[in-house]
Amino acid sequence: MKQWKQTLSSLIHPLIALLIGFLAGAIAISVTGTPILQAYQEMWTGAFGNLYFLTSTLARSTPIILLGLGISLAFRSGYFNLGAEGQMVLGAVAAALTALYMPGSGIVKLLAAMAAGMIAGGLWSLLAAWMDAKFKVNLLISTLLLNYIASLFAGYLVTEPFKDTTGSAALAQSRMIEQGAWLPKLFAGMSLHAGFVLAVVIAILLTLLLRYTVFGYELKITGQNPLFAAYGGVNRTRVMILCMLTSGALAGLAGTVEVLGSQYRYIDGSLTAPGYAWTGLMATLLANSNPLGTTIAAVFLAALQTGAMGLERNTNVPLEISSVIQAALILFISARFTYSFLKRRKEEKNNGATV
Amino acid sequence: MEQLFDLSLLNSTVRMVTPILLAALGGSLCARVGIFNVALEGLVLVGAFGAILGNALTGNLFLAVLIAIGSVLLFSLLFAYITIHLRANEIVAGVALNFLAAGLTTFLLRTIFSVKGAYYDNEMHGLPAWDLPFLQQIPVLEQLFSGHTPLVWLAYLFVIGLHLFYFKSVAGSRLLAVGENPVAAQSIGLKVRKIQYAAILGCGLFCGLAGAQLSLGQVTMFSEGMTAGRGYIALVAMMLGQSNPVGMLASSLLFGFMDALSIRLQGLSIPTHFTLMLPYVMTVIAMFFFRDKSYLKNTGANSSAR
Amino acid sequence: SGNNQAATENTGGNGEQPQQAKQKVALILPEKIGVNPFFQLMDEGTKKAAEEFGVEEKTIESTDQAAIEQNLRVAVAEGYDLIITSSFESEDALKKVAAENPDKKFAVIDTVVDLPNVRSVVFREQEAAYLVGAAAGLSTKTNKLGVVAAQDIPMLKKWTVSFQEGVKATNPNASVSVNYVGSFSDPAKAKELALLQNSQGADFVFGASAVGDLGVFEAAKEKNFYTSGQDVDRTEMDPAHIVLSQLKDTDAVAYDTVKQFAQGNYQPGVSEYGLKENGVGVTYITHESKTPVNPFISQETIKKVKQIKDDIISGKITVADPTKQ
């Protein structure tokens, strides 16, 4: 009974926030003169209306989930990885080039490309971790800066040495990967690919890792109080290195599955323009770094985007307004929802000063 | 070196750095009360739009700048309300605000000016360029510092002003106290929330000026997404400068010089992508020399609360 | 196949429609229209034709790469009769969707998709850029010229490289400095680059930086040098400084595409628009302008460049496509 009450009251705040978010969105919609209910209906349809839209939403959520999982793992161990974008881009370009130039059959290319993508992302993240551990270079800034460097470097690769010269040759992109190395689609004619299954499996594995393994335990404690971990005999540097490596590898994998599962080549800017990394970060924060929660939040955020596309297609609501609605929803949903995370951080900050 | 850095390049640097510097100064107000404000990009964009809107509506530059500030303050108020009152995660709220700013300015551009992409009017006047008379006498400085808008001068004055505010004024001392230990600040009767609100609004003021400088000082127009990542650079400058006004000036200038250098290097046969990387690479390298000390302390910051 | 499942409530919904259903055209843009006049023109041309020829039209902007394919598929599912899209970014998606729907009519502007149900329209912008370069080479007094380009990407070489070729052809002594803004939407930086090029002696700066060109124009006005615009006749904005404009009849092409379709003349295959087809051009050289010729570009120069144009059309001069090198 008490439990039930507690669950209810913990649900009430996000519900109220959601309601306010929808109200704020409604104001934006009414500006355009579209009936509010119709607009939301279109958003719903665009996100989940039928199998096609549902799978599109899930396809879009795939990189966001993987990025979010990577960021949440770093978070859990106490590190703020703002560099997911660069890690993803390097992973994508590494995967694309490996799939193109690796000799062997399709499946060999596929596996090698996945490995290359994860390694590239992981090493890029490790660079930041190493600079932090060894030279005390603030991870928050370095990861942010490394994004720009990674994107420019990847851009260089497909503008100069590995440029696609087959088609119109007008875009900074790599050649198309041969079909044998593609990640299989889950349904014919739809964009959802095996990467999504991979993402969900990884989310489950991470949950199990955090909850049931020695390493997961040590990681969690390191994030919650590094000094306690050190006192208990946990090797913090090892935990940090492993977590940042994995975090980067997951971001790299996000780029990899986009390349192998949907674009079949590396196209400069195609991963940065949609803001996947920031969306992944939001998913993580909304879910308080819980892997399954991050997955759900990522699908939700992806649904907002595909829903907005549906809204644009079928009403007079211009594209910009749908991004206004998205922002309004996210703003209010973030309210209170993430309270416990914030509280913890604030407290840590405060306590630095007492005794 | 002569080849790489001529005075007009440095003159351009002084100007280009201004919006970044202003936004970084604003961001530091938030950072100093313990709020990591990633919405700088969006806030500056709103400021840029507000300035052009104000100019188009009133034809008065002073009012235009005020309107720029006003519109950013409105946005900041939303950010403050959501993070302080609704206790939303500040990063999520910041990212969402960036989306909101991009969408809203584009939408308003379309509804108010009936244009897509950019609003440009040949008749519109930007902020005037001021030459300080005494500087005009000195040969090198004259070139370096000629033709800047009042906001450029103001930005550099604000570095001093903010330094005095933080370290010499009563209000600044209290603001820093809230950031250093909010629980203690609360316990001695400081109005922590009020001070946080004030800091966020102060940040809005700076971002408004940054936006106005961008759309009325640097150029006289508004175009979609014209901030082009300056808000994020400001964030880096703020962190690298450890929220210290002089430090932020130094890191903004570092970034600006490297950017200028990269423009010069474009003339040589280095691939553009690498020259464009230069400011970021140099900033990373700079971090090896300017480590964030407050950040180091944080690892030990887990002592008891009761 | 799966596409049919994509049908939404919207299709066939409007029961109260009195006459027989209008033909429906969808314009699916690969990006937000944003600051890109190319897409703006395409949108305008399509809309204009739709109105004139009584077809229903819907423009859908894609938020990013991943959205293009989805928008194409939905347009198929929702029963649009002609689906127009544009640009290299759409190539991959269109190849897939058009191949899967051989009965549907598609058109793509500004790139080639070689399928029996796709009409491709491409421009030879390099020819016009070459002409601007030739004019600039003839006009410069300082023998220094500048180019402010948006980004160092292959596509923009049609502008930067061909402009330089044009300069070289008429004035081998002139030097051209090229600077990249690094973004399609940063007029402030574009302006600074133009100012710097001018401070180093350039008296003409070729703008190829999308919305950044507006910044270049401002710089020209402020420091009294000369520049040129893109896509439409920009000389009207500031005839004293914007002395040329490189033109591209995107709206006409889009208009034609819809018109042909509405009149039952839809034809798959590739259509190229260059100087010869009058799909690209330069003010004063190929097109009239409302503004008089600026003295910086003398009548003499115009005459010479017109000759070069004729030579290109006749094939005496070939302007290579830099992206193909």
Next chain:
Amino acid sequence: METILEMERITKKYGQFTANQEISFALREGEIHAIVGENGAGKTTLMRILYGMEQPTSGTIRIHGAEKRFANPAEAIDSGIGMVHQHFMLFPSRTIAENIVIGNEPRKSIWFDRKQAIAQVGALAERFRLPIAPGQKVGDCPLGTQQRVEILKVLYNGAKIIILDEPTAVLTPLEVKELLITLRGLAEQGKSIILITHKLHEVMEVADRITVLRNGRVTGQLEASQTTVEEVSRLMVGRELDGIRRETQQAGQPLLQVNRLFIRGKKGKPLLDHVSFHVRSGEIVGIAGISGNGQSELVQALTGLLPVDEGTVLLQGKEITNRSVKQIREAGLAHIPEDRYLWGTAKEASVKDNAIMGHHRLKEFQRGGILRQRKLDQLVTGWINSFAIKTSSLANKAQNLSGGNLQKVIVAREIGHATPFLLACEPTRGVDIGAMEFIHQQLMDKRNRGEAVLLVSSELSEIMTLSDRILVMFEGKVVGELNAETATEEQISLLMAGGKQP
């Protein structure tokens, strides 16, 4: 004496839980009124209500007979109430003067007049005879000084009523003595003082009256002059305390051998200066000393948290110098840390996660890297029962436990390692007398089982009750070794202050 403050029938509920139930309490002008009670009895809650940090569910507060309601601390401060929190509310990067005047700064127009602040604070310190250097950075000051800063802050704001919540828990004996003298002095100058502490001898020394709380209710109000420690503790705990059992036994072989341990300091002075000693099985060796004389460094060096520059440490004959924490623990060391929040727990983690640290690696509790949750649950549940730890569940967050209960979790965990050697630092800091007795008994039992304990404590009485031998540290050196049977408090204090062994 006139009554200055009345709290009447104050009730405070947190959801279902009643922290304060109809508590009535009066404070007279110029008195020192002690409030005592077990951990979690509701003392802090009551004071937080008085200081405007919490709102009472019901009840009234009157100052000089006028009813008051404090929505926040600022309003309480305006009514002349000041509070010194157990864990200081200071800004370590600021000077003492700034910390004291903040909120009420001397100013020249909008500018903070720091010179004036230093002058004012200097004068204030002189008036109340609290020696401090106003220009010094608070972060660099010892805890005793920080405490004086807190008191001066309250006085600066014109407080008539001063609340001190466990002010002595982190102070050295000398600092405690000075504080008590200060409090008396303040009372004589007309200030009214509320003192919360677990140390009953302090209460008997300075308090005029004592209020005892238990389970959120008042169980007694006594004149200090007419009661005894025993009576107060019976009222607090609800039963008689037994005192601990010490069995005489012969100490065995040396288990821990420390030879000429040396750690270089930043500024010339070594942190540890060739420290040598040993601990034998079956004995408790106490290390006494004023904090800051190398005890923390010694502990960190022994446990692998701080590298040493010279010297060796042998545990059970095996060298463990500069090994990793994990290796040292595997060699047979357990460690109750000095600061339970800084080192000893992760506040956000569950009770269970805090309790299994170290055990999680053992073969018994994991299989191929997978934790055996059921067995771990059993382990922790066992401790909760045997140590009578008050927690709602295993999943309860550590920060929701009272300090005493959290300390019991740590003690259970470390004793549970069943290592031959235990390093116990400040094992009973901030813990009520009942829990203290329990923890003392655990340490004694360990000794009686023939294992060894090194006890580091700033609490002399604790050292004297438990130890077989006592070492005294001063400026990074062991300056004396005493037999616990014969040592006197005076002897130890003298050595701690740098005097020579007679």
